[in-house]
Amino acid sequence: MTKTVYVLSHPNLALVKYWGVMPKEIIGDLNIPRYPTKSSASLIADSYRTITELTVIPNGSGKLLEFCLDGKNISQGSKEWSNVEEFIRNLAIVSGLSSLYRYDYKIRSANDFPTGAGLASSASGFSALAYAFYRVIPEFQNLDERTLSIYAAQLSGSASRSIPSSGGFVVWYRGFDIYQLRNYAQLGYDRDVILKSSYAESLIPAEELDDLRIIIVTVNSAKKNISSREGMEITTRTDPLYWDWVKYEEYVLLPHLISAMRSKDYPRVWELTMKASDGLHSSMLRSYPRIVYMNDDSHKVAGLIIELNQNHGTNIAAYSFDAGPNPVIFTTQEYVQKIVGVLRDNGYDRISVSKVGKGTRQVDEKEGRRLLEYIENMKRSD
Amino acid sequence: MTKTVYVLSHPNLALVKYWGVMPKEIIGDLNIPRYPTKSSASLIADSYRTITELTVIPNGSGKLLEFCLDGKNISQGSKEWSNVEEFIRNLAIVSGLSSLYRYDYKIRSANDFPTGAGLASSASGFSALAYAFYRVIPEFQNLDERTLSIYAAQLSGSASRSIPSSGGFVVWYRGFDIYQLRNYAQLGYDRDVILKSSYAESLIPAEELDDLRIIIVTVNSAKKNISSREGMEITTRTDPLYWDWVKYEEYVLLPHLISAMRSKDYPRVWELTMKASDGLHSSMLRSYPRIVYMNDDSHKVAGLIIELNQNHGTNIAAYSFDAGPNPVIFTTQEYVQKIVGVLRDNGYDRISVSKVGKGTRQVDEKEGRRLLEYIENMKRSD
Structure with missing residues (x-):
């Protein structure tokens, strides 16, 4: 049937x-x-x-x-x-x-x-x-x-x-x-x-993370990049420090992040999130041939977040990048308006904000x- | 006196x-x-x-x-x-x-x-x-x-x-x-x-390297970056893979490069040179706070060199970057004209070419x- x-x-x-x-x-x-x-x-x-x-x-x-x-x-x-x-x-x-x-x-x-x-x-x-x-x-x-x-x-x-x-x-x-x-x-x-x-x-x-927000910024990209599937194959096989990176994230970064998330220590979570993103793109760059997904706009937005964090004397948000140039910004509800304002002031107006939600369901x-x-x-x- | x-x-x-x-x-x-x-x-x-x-x-x-x-x-x-x-x-x-x-x-x-x-x-x-x-x-x-x-x-x-x-x-x-x-x-x-x-x-x-050329391309950079002295201090102290990188270059990359230079195997020298440059900027990116010297123009020029190498079926040149966005291109005399042509075609016309020379003398x-x-x-x- x-x-x-x-x-x-x-x-x-x-x-x-x-x-x-x-x-x-x-x-x-x-x-x-x-x-x-x-x-x-x-x-x-x-x-x-x-x-x-x-x-x-x-x-x-x-x-x-x-x-x-x-x-x-x-x-x-x-x-x-x-x-x-x-x-x-x-x-x-x-x-x-x-x-x-x-x-x-x-x-x-x-x-x-x-x-x-x-x-x-x-x-x-x-x-x-x-x-x-x-x-x-x-x-x-x-x-x-x-x-x-x-x-x-x-x-x-x-x-x-x-x-x-x-x-x-x-x-x-x-x-x-x-x-x-x-x-x-x-x-x-x-x-x-x-x-x-x-x-x-x-x-x-999800219901315990009601205060978290995910901001996605779409920046222009002329460049067609290789797929993440192909990219990770290259990195796994050519980055001479790949397994050192894996070991570091497995035994240091991730346990710290889990612990910081559990205690709602968001400044620390954002620090580790930024480190994890830069660590990924670092491994991509160390691949042969090199893999570069971030562009000047990506770095510009990352710089704006670093500046915001410095001005607040603590990390209020984290930038993060995947297999493309678009910044993802993690933050808490209270800072969304501020961050979106700074992004718009710098000419980034394709912005979307999301809450954190549940998983897959029928x-x-x-x-x-x-x-x-x-x-x-x-x-x-x- | x-x-x-x-x-x-x-x-x-x-x-x-x-x-x-x-x-x-x-x-x-x-x-x-x-x-x-x-x-x-x-x-x-x-x-x-x-x-x-x-x-x-x-x-x-x-x-x-x-x-x-x-x-x-x-x-x-x-x-x-x-x-x-x-x-x-x-x-x-x-x-x-x-x-x-x-x-x-x-x-x-x-x-x-x-x-x-x-x-x-x-x-x-x-x-x-x-x-x-x-x-x-x-x-x-x-x-x-x-x-x-x-x-x-x-x-x-x-x-x-x-x-x-x-x-x-x-x-x-x-x-x-x-x-x-x-x-x-x-x-x-x-x-x-x-x-x-x-x-x-x-x-x-120097006299045995008469065929080598160093091409320096000046690209525009709006950004004032941190000094290399400050940058290396940050990387040494914050890149979690710094000493893994050092070990890799010390015991693998450099010995191979020396051996390739001695046997005038330039395709291999250029491969290792590109890897060494990307490895450096990878370590910089993994630093906290991140250090980024390369911009879209830098990556564009790197891409042009990769393309040239692919078209020739062998590495005819290497890109390399230091604490700034300007590409340095290493190659042999026979390819200078070709490379400079490609650079000019892509709008990069502040180019200077040098031979390899002697050290310091009175x-x-x-x-x-x-x-x-x-x-x-x-x-x-x-």
Whole structure:
């Protein structure tokens, strides 16, 4: 019997970055396509939504029959289409459930935020898709949320951090380190233990982070950059200090950040957030060939935040950058107006502000359809 | 008896960067104000000249009486004046020769390259000054060139790499590492052995590098950045991967670069040069607060070089950046025209090309005066 499910999800913005999966040479034939090299942490952005409709048709062969994104039919063979196909394939590999190939699929998905804003729609998109499979494929229905989060990571890693239902401050634990994995892969350690060592979890639920705000600034960029997927592959393989960076963030930066978040010591959280962002772009620059996502505008905005922090005698906000030039600014409610004012004064007026919200969840058909149509209409009139 | 000496010197451009001195807490009371944390390597740029006249007046007290730079009288208390005073002080400390305080000094110096071009005039300036002391102060006259090179480093480190008379490809060996120094400083190891462990040396004389060219591109920069001296202090103390970087360059990158230079394997030299430059700016970005010298133009030019290398199927050149946005391009004679053409096509037309030349040397009074007057006149008519 054909079944349809509706899932609502949100992108997340990283305080501590995910940048790299364990190389195949290390993880061996454990059938975990994307096991992260390092832990990461993020906040889920409530104001941006991805709504996904998944229709599952029995007696199929794992084929994607239709894929509609933001109201447009995606054609077979396109990048987006292949990504979804690869995700289904990876999901079958990581779950060991060949039952995924007994169905065919139709997907309709829409994001109410502009694709170019530097928000990873792949995070919300693939978390929604993983969640939809979990709700609709019988063999998936006993999954716990942690396992679902590592499943969700199998095409776009950061999707795992959009899974935890309590949302808010989410940490994606790496699990084993590269040396352990190398040994375990060779020695035949229990594969299930390895797989489940890496998972995302909400450490502070959204409702306790009501005072936090995420400001996204869109700056102009002439340059088309390499994808984050390609970029992290290059960094993992060529930055001579990559594993030193991983070790530092794993054992020093992240534990400190978690501790500061738990005690609501935001000046310290923002300090560590800025360090983590600069650390990421430092590793990118040290890659060969070099990877540069930030431009003069990015650095200008970072400088404005540093200046604001200095003027306040404490860190009131943090800048952060992902695989693009757009600044993400983390702050608390009380400083939003001030920061937005400074940004506008400096000519940056494509600004959007979000609260911190919950993770991925199912919605009923009525709400799902309504939201899909609403966003699709919005996109069509763009 | 008053004595006057004339010294000619050249700036050097680093292939492997100097960025940091051993912290005082480590080096203790060994009286070595500037002992480098890492080795570095450079080429001496023949086309740019610094000519320095030093007059030494007996029965003095170590005072700087006059300082004329590029035809302008420098006023006491200015940054330039204090730097020279500090250099004399540091020279007395590192050499243990209080006899330096038995003279007073007059200095007249001129650089035939623009101060804003990103060329470290401090390298040529202080190498010339150190050399002048060596020629004119009786107690200095038995110095060997190696010791002179570490003396020359006592205000601006890179000055040491302009000392070796054969010029060309110069390596400044760090000497002991931070762990050794910590132990030695505590345990009372022979101070003279420690001091002389760090020195600059020409590994390939200028005449064997006749085919190499150094292209300096001046790009616009609105931003006033922090000094390299301040910057390296911040990086040394805040980049969590600083000592990992030092170790990597010391034991992997530099030995490979020396070997590639010796076998004239320039594609490999350029690869390592680009990696070393990106590695430096990576460490700067990882500092807290972040240090950013490169701008969109810098990255644009780096991208043009990468593209040229790709189009040639091998590295024909290397980009490199110091404490500023201006690209330095290392290449061989045969590619200069091609590279300059590409730069001009992209709107970069403030370009200067230099051969590789010799180190610091004395010139006779006639040549010294002639050159001083020539450059001073040139500067006055600017």
